[in-house]
Amino acid sequence: MKVRTVNYIFRQGLTGLWRNRTMSIASIGTVAATLIILGLVITLVLNISNLADLAQMQFDEIQVYLKDDLFIAEIDNIGKEIRMIEGVSDVIYESKEEALEKFKESWGEEGYLLDGLEKNTLPNSYIVQMDNLELADSIVKDLEPLKGIDEIKYYKEIVDELLKAAKFVRTIGLIIILILILVAIFIISNTIKLTLSSRRQEIGIMKNVGATNWFIRWPFLFEGVLLGLIGSIVSIMVVYYGYQYAFNAITSRFYLMLSTYIVSVDEMMKKTVYIFAVLGVGVGALGSIFSLRRHLKV
Amino acid sequence: MIELHNVTKTYLKGVQALVNINLKIEREEFIFLVGPSGAGKTTCVKLILKEEEPTEGSIFIDGQDVTRLSRRKVPYHRRNIGVVFQDFRLLPNKTVYENIAFAMQIIEATSKDIRRRVPMVLGMVGLSDKAASYPYQLSGGEKQRTSIARAIVNNPSILIADEPTGNLDPETAWEIMKVLKQINRRGTTVIMATHARNIVDTMQQRVVALEKGRIVRDEQRGAYEYEG
Numbered sequence: 284m285k286v287r288t289v290n291y292i293f294r295q296g297l298t299g300l301w302r303n304r305t306m307s308i309a310s311i312g313t314v315a316a317t318l319i320i321l322g323l324v325i326t327l328v329l330n331i332s333n334l335a336d337l338a339q340m341q342f343d344e345i346q347v348y349l350k351d352d353l354f355i356a357e358i359d360n361i362g363k364e365i366r367m368i369e370g371v372s373d374v375i376y377e378s379k380e381e382a383l384e385k386f387k388e389s390w391g392e393e394g395y396l397l398d399g400l401e402k403n404t405l406p407n408s409y410i411v412q413m414d415n416l417e418l419a420d421s422i423v424k425d426l427e428p429l430k431g432i433d434e435i436k437y438y439k440e441i442v443d444e445l446l447k448a449a450k451f452v453r454t455i456g457l458i459i460i461l462i463l464i465l466v467a468i469f470i471i472s473n474t475i476k477l478t479l480s481s482r483r484q485e486i487g488i489m490k491n492v493g494a495t496n497w498f499i500r501w502p503f504l505f506e507g508v509l510l511g512l513i514g515s516i517v518s519i520m521v522v523y524y525g526y527q528y529a530f531n532a533i534t535s536r537f538y539l540m541l542s543t544y545i546v547s548v549d550e551m552m553k554k555t556v557y558i559f560a561v562l563g564v565g566v567g568a569l570g571s572i573f574s575l576r577r578h579l580k581v
Numbered sequence: 582m583i584e585l586h587n588v589t590k591t592y593l594k595g596v597q598a599l600v601n602i603n604l605k606i607e608r609e610e611f612i613f614l615v616g617p618s619g620a621g622k623t624t625c626v627k628l629i630l631k632e633e634e635p636t637e638g639s640i641f642i643d644g645q646d647v648t649r650l651s652r653r654k655v656p657y658h659r660r661n662i663g664v665v666f667q668d669f670r671l672l673p674n675k676t677v678y679e680n681i682a683f684a685m686q687i688i689e690a691t692s693k694d695i696r697r698r699v700p701m702v703l704g705m706v707g708l709s710d711k712a713a714s715y716p717y718q719l720s721g722g723e724k725q726r727t728s729i730a731r732a733i734v735n736n737p738s739i740l741i742a743d744e745p746t747g748n749l750d751p752e753t754a755w756e757i758m759k760v761l762k763q764i765n766r767r768g769t770t771v772i773m774a775t776h777a778r779n780i781v782d783t784m785q786q787r788v789v790a791l792e793k794g795r796i797v798r799d800e801q802r803g804a805y806e807y808e809g
Contacts (some may be wrong), residue, residue, distance in 0.1 A: 287689070287692065291686060484670065484672065487670065488670055488672070488683070489687050490656075491630070491659060491664050492659065492687055492731075492735065493656040493658070493661075493688055494656060495656045496652075498687060
């Protein structure tokens with residue numbers, strides 16, 4: 284394609300964009316809204332699966348919470364029984380007092396707030412260490428029939444919960460995004476239709492003089508792509524600043540303790556920018572192609 | 582050279598616009614297509630431009646069967662044919678110069694060619710001093726001359742004029758005829774569909790008369806109708 288043709292296409296595309304400003308803004312808005320919601324879903328999913336990964340790393344132990352009304356002898360007994368289970372390498376007892384102490388530590392400077400507690404509601408527990416993470420399921424199965432156990436917490440459960448949540452968010456998100464993408468394509472194709480009808484006479488002349496089909500189509504395609512691209516830039520900015528704000532708010536309010544659990548802003552943007560750009564441009568191109576097929580006979 | 586072989590055009594509603602037309606137009610000929618409204622003149626023009634497909638028959642232009650032309654090649658076929666309409670079809674937001682240059686831009690002519698050709702055709706139609714005017718600043722005759730300049734700027738071998746004088750007063754119509762005749766003298770085949778009886782009678786060119794989609798008369802140096 285020749286340079287002046289490219290020039291022509293750019294100029295015509297921009298003119299079309301400007302001529303139907305209202306519809307252009309509507310199109311850009313829908314694309315942006317679609318992508319922002321996509322951003323929200325990606326943010327949630329990425330963070331949840333990040334949490335799942337971290338959980339897997341940190342909860343390589345099984346925590347066995349004991350019922351509150353046990354005698355010390357009973358507690359000891361349970362400890363012995365746990366030690367007997369195949370695959371268990373070590374068992375550490377953690378009393379409710381120790382648990383509270385640990386909890387206070389994790390709260391850092393705010394720990395004194397816990398001093399006001401009248402009753403320590405944390406349970407006594409055993410921390411079970413395994414020879415091998417893969418044995419977790421079978422160990423848990425052996426633990427379950429033991430008497431005096433209130434609850435068994437181990438990484439797999441947490442990870443499963445998290446993965447389930449991620450999957451849920453992803454499914455709902457995908458449905459919403461799919462609908463929004465269709466809406467965006469529809470609105471863009473309508474915008475292009477407006478430009479088409481405002482340029483009907485010009486197109487007629489172009490056909491008579493013998494402009495090639497693609498020469499006629501390109502400006503409209505470019506206009507659609509531009510709408511999508513601007514929409515995606517808007518959404519990238521919103522997601523970037525929004526996520527940065529949320530990230531800062533969370534990490535400063537709950538202190539750095541949480542910052543390791545949240546995907547960093549840069550990491551997040553690295554993963555989304557390309558998706559957004561490709562989707563924006565794709566939606567724009569599709570919208571104009573639909574419109575051209577419907578309303579431009581060449 | 583344009584040849585129509587047994588061309589029939591039936592529109593979807595069963596309207597027969599053209600019935601079994603056989604017509605041969607030589608290179609550099611000047612020919613009038615005459616007949617009442619709905620006789621099939623415009624359909625003829627559309628078939629030659631390949632805006633419509635004939636229901637039956639074939640159309641040859643310079644030996645090439647137009648009806649078999651692939652969609653991709655249609656634009657190149659049209660570059661060989663200039664068209665002028667009754668309603669001028671100028672772009673209102675472009676000057677005379679820009680309107681003509683537009684026809685060259687869209688076939689991707691170089692700007693050097695454009696700067697050379699546009700003033701030349703403006704001279705040919707006598708509009709050199711109106712290059713910077715917008716269509717609303719022009720008279721009807723000037724508008725039509727602009728549209729003729731646009732039709733010939735890419736140097737087509739055929740010029741089709743569909744009722745080019747339909748919106749013009751008789752005096753202006755003659756201006757246009759002079760321009761068309763001059764273009765014809767330079768070697769362009771001119772096909773003009775018209776109602777204008779006195780123009781046809783005066784010009785003494787070949788006349789093909791259509792009626793209800795059939796050729797009812799075809800004579801050299803003819804008149805609009807037989808007298809009496």
